[in-house]
Amino acid sequence: MTIKQAMVLAAGLGTRMRPITDTIPKPLVKIAGKPMIDYALDALAEAGVEQVVVNVHHHADQMEAHLRDYGKLDILISDERDALMNNGGGLAKGLKLLGRDPVFVMNSDLFWIGERANQPTNLERLAGFFDIARMDFGMLCVELDKTTGHNGKNDFSIAEDGRLSRYDVVAGNGVVYAGTLVINPSVLDDAPDEAFNINTYYDKAIARGRLYGAMLDGHWLTVGTPEAVGEAEEAIRTFRAFA
Numbered sequence: 001m002t003i004k005q006a007m008v009l010a011a012g013l014g015t016r017m018r019p020i021t022d023t024i025p026k027p028l029v030k031i032a033g034k035p036m037i038d039y040a041l042d043a044l045a046e047a048g049v050e051q052v053v054v055n056v057h058h059h060a061d062q063m064e065a066h067l068r069d070y071g072k073l074d075i076l077i078s079d080e081r082d083a084l085m086n087n088g089g090g091l092a093k094g095l096k097l098l099g100r101d102p103v104f105v106m107n108s109d110l111f112w113i114g115e116r117a118n119q120p121t122n123l124e125r126l127a128g129f130f131d132i133a134r135m136d137f138g139m140l141c142v143e144l145d146k147t148t149g150h151n152g153k154n155d156f157s158i159a160e161d162g163r164l165s166r167y168d169v170v171a172g173n174g175v176v177y178a179g180t181l182v183i184n185p186s187v188l189d190d191a192p193d194e195a196f197n198i199n200t201y202y203d204k205a206i207a208r209g210r211l212y213g214a215m216l217d218g219h220w221l222t223v224g225t226p227e228a229v230g231e232a233e234e235a236i237r238t239f240r241a242f243a
Contacts (some may be wrong), residue, residue: 004050004103004128007094008040011080011089013056014109016224019240022101022239025059028066031223035066035187037110044104045072047123053078053094054108055085074131088198095183098209102130110179112142112172114218114239122216123180129162129214130182138182139164141175142220148235149163149222162212166203175213178220 014026021029026039037054038190044052049052056063067075078094085093091105104123115121120128122140130138141164144154154167167174187201205211219239221232 002048003104004048005098005101005103006044006049006106007091008037008106009090009107010037011055011064011084011090017226020226022144025063028062031229031232031238035113036065036223037108040106040108042075042084043069043123045119047121049104051076052073053097055080055090055094057084062175078234083193084195086195086197088191088201091196091198092188095188101206102132103185105181105183107179110222112216112218112220116217117237121223126182126214132184134210135212136184136187136210137202139213140178140180140216142178142216144174147176147220149224149228154214158213161207161210162214164211165206170220178216185236187231
């Protein structure tokens with residue numbers, strides 16, 4: 001399956017990144033000379049995506065100016081200046097600007113490095129993995145020891161066939177959600193118009209046996225604090241040195 005549309009979640013306040021985010025939106029904070037959101041946008045463009053919705057709120061004018069100058073994708077704005085919608089409400093609102101085919105969803109402050117050359121990218125593999133007949137969400141997941149900047153906790157347990165459940169120490173097989181997924185938009189047709197947390201829909205999918213995960217190739221980075229900027233840049237330098 002080739003997925004042509006996506007949404008990037010970029011409206012958060014970035015409170016843990018203060019004082020940096022007092023004057024700049026978190027997605028525009030540069031890591032190794034590149035705004036964080038561009039890691040997501042570049043990966044989407046490379047995977048064949050053509051149209052992307054980005055939601056904006058904090059320093060929204062800066063976000064819109066940057067996105068206007070990004071030339072690889074047709075970018076639509078989901079404006080949350082009036083009220084933040086949380087990750088679920090923001091996604092449900094943004095999806096209304098796209099078609100009914102499966103959609104990539106990415107967070108703007110999470111990305112990866114170290115994909116193997118001459119192999120399908122993580123997004124291409126995730127698109128091929130997603131089966132709309134069996135899945136509501138197909139998540140990109142990563143082993144805890146292949147992360148930088150994470151809180152040290154697993155999010156899900158993964159079965160041999162990729163089915164996900166909330167992490168259970170007894171069940172083991174723990175994985176971290178890598179902030180990227182494919183969704184069947186119809187899953188959110190009954191979503192409320194106000195802010196809500198998308199985890200309620202993950203739990204519904206788990207109950208139906210329709211939440212699945214595919215493993216990330218490479219190393220995953222999340223940048224949530226000023227200190228994490230240096231950690232991420234050091235990880236990038238290390239990978240480039242051995243590439």
